[in-house]
Amino acid sequence: MATNRSMRLLGGALVASALMLPAVAAADYSTVTDERLRNPEPENWLMYRGNYEGWGFSPLDQINTDNVKDLKPVWAYSTDVNEGHQSPPMVNDGMMFITTPENQTIALDAETGELIWRHQSEISEELFQLHPTNRGAGLYGDRVYLTTTDCFVVALDARTGEEVWKTAINDWELGYYMTMAPLIAEGVVMVGTSGGEYGIRGHITGLDAETGEIKWVTHTIPGPGEPGHETWETDAWKTGGASVWLTGNYDAETGISYWGTGNAAPWTGDLHPGDNLYTTSTVALRVTDGQIVGHHQYHWNDSWDWDEVSTPLLVPFERDGRQINGLVHAGRNGYLWLLDRGAGSNIGFVDAHKYVRQDVFTSIDPETGRPTYDVSKKPVVGKEIHFCPSLWGGKDWPPEAYNPNTGMFYIPANDNLCGSLIGEDVPLVPGELWLGVPIPDIKMYFVEGEKHIGEVQAWNLNTGEEVWSTKFESFNWGPLLTTGGNLVFAGGTRDRLFRAFHGDTGEVLWEFKTNSGITAVPSSYAINGKQYIAVQAGWGVDAVRMENSLSAERGWDGDMRPTPIGGVLWVFALD
Amino acid sequence: MLGGLVGWLLSPIWFRPKRVRAADHDPTKLRAQPGDQLVFKSGDRKDEVIAAADVVAGEKPLVGYPYDPVNDVLRKGSRLNQILVLRLPPDELTEEVRARSVDGVIAYSAICTHENCPVTGWHPDHEQFICPCHETHYDPKNGARVVSGPAKRALPALPLTVKEGILIAAGGLTGKVGKRKSS
Numbered sequence: 001m002a003t004n005r006s007m008r009l010l011g012g013a014l015v016a017s018a019l020m021l022p023a024v025a026a027a028d029y030s031t032v033t034d035e036r037l038r039n040p041e042p043e044n045w046l047m048y049r050g051n052y053e054g055w056g057f058s059p060l061d062q063i064n065t066d067n068v069k070d071l072k073p074v075w076a077y078s079t080d081v082n083e084g085h086q087s088p089p090m091v092n093d094g095m096m097f098i099t100t101p102e103n104q105t106i107a108l109d110a111e112t113g114e115l116i117w118r119h120q121s122e123i124s125e126e127l128f129q130l131h132p133t134n135r136g137a138g139l140y141g142d143r144v145y146l147t148t149t150d151c152f153v154v155a156l157d158a159r160t161g162e163e164v165w166k167t168a169i170n171d172w173e174l175g176y177y178m179t180m181a182p183l184i185a186e187g188v189v190m191v192g193t194s195g196g197e198y199g200i201r202g203h204i205t206g207l208d209a210e211t212g213e214i215k216w217v218t219h220t221i222p223g224p225g226e227p228g229h230e231t232w233e234t235d236a237w238k239t240g241g242a243s244v245w246l247t248g249n250y251d252a253e254t255g256i257s258y259w260g261t262g263n264a265a266p267w268t269g270d271l272h273p274g275d276n277l278y279t280t281s282t283v284a285l286r287v288t289d290g291q292i293v294g295h296h297q298y299h300w301n302d303s304w305d306w307d308e309v310s311t312p313l314l315v316p317f318e319r320d321g322r323q324i325n326g327l328v329h330a331g332r333n334g335y336l337w338l339l340d341r342g343a344g345s346n347i348g349f350v351d352a353h354k355y356v357r358q359d360v361f362t363s364i365d366p367e368t369g370r371p372t373y374d375v376s377k378k379p380v381v382g383k384e385i386h387f388c389p390s391l392w393g394g395k396d397w398p399p400e401a402y403n404p405n406t407g408m409f410y411i412p413a414n415d416n417l418c419g420s421l422i423g424e425d426v427p428l429v430p431g432e433l434w435l436g437v438p439i440p441d442i443k444m445y446f447v448e449g450e451k452h453i454g455e456v457q458a459w460n461l462n463t464g465e466e467v468w469s470t471k472f473e474s475f476n477w478g479p480l481l482t483t484g485g486n487l488v489f490a491g492g493t494r495d496r497l498f499r500a501f502h503g504d505t506g507e508v509l510w511e512f513k514t515n516s517g518i519t520a521v522p523s524s525y526a527i528n529g530k531q532y533i534a535v536q537a538g539w540g541v542d543a544v545r546m547e548n549s550l551s552a553e554r555g556w557d558g559d560m561r562p563t564p565i566g567g568v569l570w571v572f573a574l575d
Numbered sequence: 576m577l578g579g580l581v582g583w584l585l586s587p588i589w590f591r592p593k594r595v596r597a598a599d600h601d602p603t604k605l606r607a608q609p610g611d612q613l614v615f616k617s618g619d620r621k622d623e624v625i626a627a628a629d630v631v632a633g634e635k636p637l638v639g640y641p642y643d644p645v646n647d648v649l650r651k652g653s654r655l656n657q658i659l660v661l662r663l664p665p666d667e668l669t670e671e672v673r674a675r676s677v678d679g680v681i682a683y684s685a686i687c688t689h690e691n692c693p694v695t696g697w698h699p700d701h702e703q704f705i706c707p708c709h710e711t712h713y714d715p716k717n718g719a720r721v722v723s724g725p726a727k728r729a730l731p732a733l734p735l736t737v738k739e740g741i742l743i744a745a746g747g748l749t750g751k752v753g754k755r756k757s758s
Contacts, residue, residue, distance in 0.1 A: 125655065125691065125753070126653060126654050126655065127691075128654075128687075128690060128691040128692040128693070128708065129690050129691070129692075129708075130690075130692065130708050132690050429617065432693070433692075433695065433707055435707075438696070439695070439696030439697075439698075439705050439707045440696065440697070440698045440699070440705065540725070541709070544709055544710075544724075544725050545709050545710050548709070548710040548711075548723060548724050548725075549710065551723075565725075
C-alpha cells in the first residue's frame with residue numbers, strides 16, 4: 001500500500017527530473033577565459049568555427065591522409081528531435097555541448113557519450129519557425145550561452161544546465177528570431193537576429209556576459225542622420241531587412257568583430273530603391289561599444305535574396321608581394337570575395353572570382369569591387385526575371401574552411417542551379433512572411449545538360465585559382481571542417497554520407513553512411529591523446545526545401561521516398 | 576508556477592485537481608466550434624462575415640477566423656485558428672470532402688502540420704495549397720492530404736453548411752491543428 005511518505009519520495013524524484021538535475025555530476029569545469037578563446041587548445045572546440053578567425057580548422061593530426069580509411073564510429077546519441085541539425089559539437093576538456101532544433105541543449109561526456117544534462121526552452125505554440133534549428137552554443141566563463149527561436153539569449157550554468165539569466169533581444173511576434181551561436185569576446189555576448197523574410201530592421205546586440213544586461217544595440221540599417229542612411233531613397237529602411245543570422249568572427253588584436261548581413265526586404269530592389277546599406281554586406285563592429293567602423297557591400301540594391309550573411313574568414317594572403325590581413329567570403333552571389341581588413345577599419349576590396357555559374361554581374365570595379373548588373377537579370381515587380389545562381393546562391397549558410405598549414409581555402413558550393421522571381425507589391429503585416437513574391441513564382445531549376453550540383457572546392461588565395469573541385473550529383477549543404485591531418489570532413493549530400501577528402505587533391509579517402517543527411521558543422525577534439533571527429537546527422541530545414549523543389553525535375557523520388565530525417569550525434573575515431 | 580507543479584506532483588494521485596490551462600477559459604483562443612461563422616482575416620473586408628457567394632471558383636483561397644455570432648466572440652486569440660476557404664468543382668472532390676462541402680465550398684485549418692506556418696501559398700495550375708516555410712503541398716480535393724514535402728499529416732477539415740447565404744461550421748475541426756509534439 002502506498003504511504004504518504006513513499007508518495008512524497010516519488011514526488012521528490014519526479015520534481016528532480018523535472019528540474020533536470022544532473023544524471024551524472026559534472027566534474028570540475030574548465031572555465032573558458034578570454035586567453036583560452038584567443039588561443040584555443042587543439043584538443044578542444046570552444047566556439048562555432050573553432051577559433052575567432054572562423055577557420056573551421058582543428059590542428060590535430062592523429063587522424064590523417066594515411067590512416068583515415070580506418071576511421072570508425074565509436075558512439076552515437078539520439079537527440080530526440082526530427083528536424084535539421086546544424087550545430088557543431090563544442091568540447092571543453094571532456095565535456096561536450098550540442099544544440100538541436102526545438103531549442104534543446106544537451107551536455108555529454110565527450111569520451112563515453114554518457115548524458116550529463118539536457119535543457120529545453122519552452123516556446124509558444126503561436127510561434128512558427130521558418131528555420132527550426134540552432135547553430136550552436138557559445139562557451140564563456142562557466143556558462144553556456146544560447147539563442148532561441150523566440151528571440152531570447154539564455155545563459156545556462158555549464159555544469160548543471162540550469163538557467164542563470166534570459167534576455168529578450170526583440171519581439172518574436174514581429175518576426176524577429178534567432179538560431180545562431182553567439183560570438184563572445186571580452187565579456188560581451190554578441191548576437192544578431194533573423195527575420196529578413198518578415199520585414200524586420202536588422203540589428204546586432206551586445207550583452208554583458210555576467211548579467212545579461214544589454215550594453216549596446218547597433219542597427220544594420222542606419223537610421224536618419226546616421227552614415228549610410230542616404231542609401232535608402234524611401235521609407236523602406238524601416239522594414240528593409242539586413243538580418244544577421246550567423247556567428248561573427250573576431251580580430252583579438254584590434255578588438256573588432258566582423259558580421260555578414262542578409263537580404264534586403266522585400267525581395268525585389270525596385271521596392272527599396274538605393275544601394276541599401278548595410279544589406280548584403282560585411283560590417284565591422286567594435287566589440288566594446290558596437291560602433292560600426294567599416295563595411296563592404298558585396299552587391300547593392302539586393303533583388304535576388306542573396307543574403308551575404310555568411311561571415312568572412314580572417315585569413316592572411318599575398319597579393320603583389322604584399323601580405324594582406326584578409327577577409328575572405330564565398331558569396332551567395334556566386335563570387336569569392338577577397339578583402340583587406342587592414343588595420344581594423346575601412347575594409348578594402350582586393351579581388352573577386354566567380355566560383356559558380358553567374359550571369360548577373362557584367363563587371364566588377366577593380367578599385368571598389370562594386371558590380372554592374374545585366375538589368376535583364378535583376379528581378380522587379382510584375383515581370384518574370386531569370387538569373388544564376390538561384391536565390392540559394394553559390395553557397396548558402398554552410399561555412400567555408402581554411403587550413404593554415406597548407407594555405408588552402410575550401411568552399412561547399414552548389415552550381416548549375418538557376419532561378420526566377422516575379423515580384424509583387426503587397427503591404428507588410430507585422431509578424432507575417434513578406435517576400436514580395438508569390439510562392440508559386442519562386443522558381444529554381446537545374447541547368448539542362450549539366451551533370452552535377454554539389455561541390456567541395458579548394459582555392460589558392462594567393463594565385464586566386466581553384467585548385468580542385470570534387471563534384472556530386474546531389475546538391476551540397478555540408479559545412480566544412482579541415483584538420484592538421486590535411487583532411488577536409490563534410491556531409492551535405494542526399495546520400496547520408498559523411499566524407500573525408502584529401503586536402504591537397506579532393507580525393508574521397510573515407511566515407512560513412514549515417515542515419516540521415518548531414519547539414520551540421522563537424523568538429524574535432526581529443527581526450528587522453530585520442531582524436532575524435534564528431535558531427536550531428538539530421539536532415540531538414542533548407543536542405544529539405546531544396547530537395548522538394550528539385551526532386552521531381554531530377555527524378556530523385558521515383559518512389560516518393562526523400563532523404564530520411566532524425567537527429568543522431570555521431571562520434572568517430574581510429575581503432 | 577513551479578510551486579504549483581511541486582504541489583501537484585506531491586499530492587496523492589487520487590486527489591489531484593484537473594490541471595486547467597488559461598486557454599480553456601478564453602473563447603477567443605478556442606478552435607472553430609460548430610455553429611461558428613467565418614470572417615475575413617485581412618484586406619478591405621477584414622472582420623466581415625464570409626458569405627458563400629464571396630468564395631469564387633478559380634480564385635486563390637480566402638483566409639478567415641472563426642466567429643461565434645451567438646456570443647459575439649471573434650476567435651482571433653490564437654494565430655492557429657486561421658481557416659482556409661475555397662470553392663472547387665464539386666464533382667472533382669472526393670466523396671468524403673463533398674460531404675463536408677456546400678456547392679464545392681470547402682474549408683481547412685490554415686496551419687501547416689509540419690512546423691505551424693500558415694499555409695498561404697496556392698498553386699493555381701495544380702490547385703494545391705503550398706506551405707511557404709518548407710514547401711509541403713496539400714490537395715484540397717482529397718482531404719488536404721500531403722502530396723509532397725515534410726509534413727506528415729493532412730490539414731484538419733472544417734465541415735461546412737450554409738444558412739441564409741452565410742457559411743457556418745457544421746461541426747468542429749476533424750483533427751488537432753498544427754504540429755504534433757513528439758512528447
